[in-house]
Amino acid sequence: MNGLKEQISEAVSQDLIEIEVALTKNLKPYLPVVSHVAKYIMFSGGKRIRPLLMVFSARLCGYNGDYDKTLSVVFEYLHAATLLHDDLVDGADIRRGNPVAHSIWGNPATVLVGDFLLARSIAIAAETNSVPIVDVLARTTAQMSEGEIHQLLHRGDLAIEETDYMEVITRKTACLIQAACQVGALLAESPGKQVQALANYGYHLGVAFQMVDDLLDYTADTVVLGKVTGADLREGKLTLPVIYALNRATAEDRTRLETIIRDVDMAEADFETVLGLIKKYGGIKYTRDRAQEHIEQAKNSIDIFDASKSKTFLKQLADYVLVREM
Amino acid sequence: MNGLKEQISEAVSQDLIEIEVALTKNLKPYLPVVSHVAKYIMFSGGKRIRPLLMVFSARLCGYNGDYDKTLSVVFEYLHAATLLHDDLVDGADIRRGNPVAHSIWGNPATVLVGDFLLARSIAIAAETNSVPIVDVLARTTAQMSEGEIHQLLHRGDLAIEETDYMEVITRKTACLIQAACQVGALLAESPGKQVQALANYGYHLGVAFQMVDDLLDYTADTVVLGKVTGADLREGKLTLPVIYALNRATAEDRTRLETIIRDVDMAEADFETVLGLIKKYGGIKYTRDRAQEHIEQAKNSIDIFDASKSKTFLKQLADYVLVREM
Numbered sequence: 220m221n222g223l224k225e226q227i228s229e230a231v232s233q234d235l236i237e238i239e240v241a242l243t244k245n246l247k248p249y250l251p252v253v254s255h256v257a258k259y260i261m262f263s264g265g266k267r268i269r270p271l272l273m274v275f276s277a278r279l280c281g282y283n284g285d286y287d288k289t290l291s292v293v294f295e296y297l298h299a300a301t302l303l304h305d306d307l308v309d310g311a312d313i314r315r316g317n318p319v320a321h322s323i324w325g326n327p328a329t330v331l332v333g334d335f336l337l338a339r340s341i342a343i344a345a346e347t348n349s350v351p352i353v354d355v356l357a358r359t360t361a362q363m364s365e366g367e368i369h370q371l372l373h374r375g376d377l378a379i380e381e382t383d384y385m386e387v388i389t390r391k392t393a394c395l396i397q398a399a400c401q402v403g404a405l406l407a408e409s410p411g412k413q414v415q416a417l418a419n420y421g422y423h424l425g426v427a428f429q430m431v432d433d434l435l436d437y438t439a440d441t442v443v444l445g446k447v448t449g450a451d452l453r454e455g456k457l458t459l460p461v462i463y464a465l466n467r468a469t470a471e472d473r474t475r476l477e478t479i480i481r482d483v484d485m486a487e488a489d490f491e492t493v494l495g496l497i498k499k500y501g502g503i504k505y506t507r508d509r510a511q512e513h514i515e516q517a518k519n520s521i522d523i524f525d526a527s528k529s530k531t532f533l534k535q536l537a538d539y540v541l542v543r544e545m
Numbered sequence: 546m547n548g549l550k551e552q553i554s555e556a557v558s559q560d561l562i563e564i565e566v567a568l569t570k571n572l573k574p575y576l577p578v579v580s581h582v583a584k585y586i587m588f589s590g591g592k593r594i595r596p597l598l599m600v601f602s603a604r605l606c607g608y609n610g611d612y613d614k615t616l617s618v619v620f621e622y623l624h625a626a627t628l629l630h631d632d633l634v635d636g637a638d639i640r641r642g643n644p645v646a647h648s649i650w651g652n653p654a655t656v657l658v659g660d661f662l663l664a665r666s667i668a669i670a671a672e673t674n675s676v677p678i679v680d681v682l683a684r685t686t687a688q689m690s691e692g693e694i695h696q697l698l699h700r701g702d703l704a705i706e707e708t709d710y711m712e713v714i715t716r717k718t719a720c721l722i723q724a725a726c727q728v729g730a731l732l733a734e735s736p737g738k739q740v741q742a743l744a745n746y747g748y749h750l751g752v753a754f755q756m757v758d759d760l761l762d763y764t765a766d767t768v769v770l771g772k773v774t775g776a777d778l779r780e781g782k783l784t785l786p787v788i789y790a791l792n793r794a795t796a797e798d799r800t801r802l803e804t805i806i807r808d809v810d811m812a813e814a815d816f817e818t819v820l821g822l823i824k825k826y827g828g829i830k831y832t833r834d835r836a837q838e839h840i841e842q843a844k845n846s847i848d849i850f851d852a853s854k855s856k857t858f859l860k861q862l863a864d865y866v867l868v869r870e871m
Contacts, residue, residue, distance in 0.1 A: 249691045252698065304660060308653035327634035330656055331694045334630060334663065338686035341667050345680040353679050354671040360664035365575045368657045372578065 238270045241288045256332040260299045264315045269294035269399045276403025276417045279529035293340040294399045300336035359398040366390025375455035393425030423517035430510040433458035449490040460502035467500040564596045567614045582658040586625045590641045595620035595725045602729025602743045605855035619666040620725045626662035685724040692716025701781035719751030749843035756836040759784035775816040786828035793826045
């Protein structure tokens, strides 16, 4: 795995520059404050994984037009819109080491700039003149909002099952990553089989991506992650590692877990206890194994394509999702 | 004008039944709570003016397909989405005599159901396979969010000018009503001249509609209106009647107005003082005259169409906007 991150960085360097330019150029706000809030959330260390996936999916399908970078920003705008609204919904304080947008600009502006970004995304997509592309985006946006609501309804729900978790992460995260890959293929006007292959790749990659994200909230180096670990648990978000442990714990251990999870002022030592119990019941390993499986399925999904630099990149990116540390 | 309301009610009765059915049928939420929040905001006394305008605009252009009622709900969903987000942004308590949605379901669910409604709207529009229709909706949604932000920035701004007011009401209200009429013509695949005529009709109707709304906040019967008058002023929203008066008041009267407007705990007697000063400087009459002019322009815009029941209805509706009491 050595050098994987560097290989990926090199493969995307020129595209990244163009994507960064497109992110600013296509915002076209009428009011300066919209630009301030949108740029604050977008230019604070995002990895641009969604735009890059769209660009490389289109390229894998032989796209050689000049609208790919422009269209790719849609996936960053949608992502930014959900971050703005979700941080507000979650009552979060910190995102990537910085204060959240609503703590600076207030809830009203944050809600409205999120709306603006959703709308701009669809408007940019409509410029492709492709109804299927617009349709994928509209459905994805609806699914994402329902995923967040589903999560909200299960906040602090100790009876949450793995199926609920899968439903939430599919809607919250995998949908948009899937849409990015699918739209890349649609932009290239690829045959249905290729569109489906990239949709499958994106779905499995997205699921694994979120599982790793949820793992990192337990296992990451706080400095590298840019926020304290245990944030999910403190917000009442029960993710796969703890769901798995809860379902396998002895009555006594389950009670210990439940007592700590219900405590609104969870101390650092309590979090360590939870982490210890999760490890005891194999919740970390189980989650990593599931993520690994999805990464394999992602990679297998694009086997129908001939060898190319884009294919190599998409496979490398899948491997990287599993080993990333932030 | 006698019986105008009754004539309009009769003309729309069958369409209204079908629109009400379509409003429920096309929501297609995955979670029950989405349906609860969406129906709470939608089935609380809305007049369905936007869906009706779309349906009658399509009919005026000779549309005889069966997608008009389905597509028309988009304009009620978008309207509902903005009501959910705007009430939250404005910190409102009451809407149409009922507690606002976020006081019942909380801010998070309200934000997210608003997002869902925005997304569902675009998805329904995409089913027309018409990129111009999707494009109008996406642009309208972006404009609406920026209109609300513009209003937010000017909250309590005593230096606000009539041009700012026009900008805000165009984006906040007229845009969506314009879009409803324009999309009706686009659905009928009308020539550009007819599309433009209906867009103009909708624009002027929408401007007048909001001006009358703003007048009613000063002059309405509280029971008929379903909320207390003076709500806008208490929220720091300076509308045309008071903007006009501020610009024409003597230094002494302007100071009186400013002192009252700045007071966060405005007493009923203070509101009466403001209303008296607005009347003294002709702010009510000026606003009504402007609304009347826009209604005339709306009606003139559709003169290019041959006489028909739909044309008669759209002209009657324009007249009604000016005389409505709620």
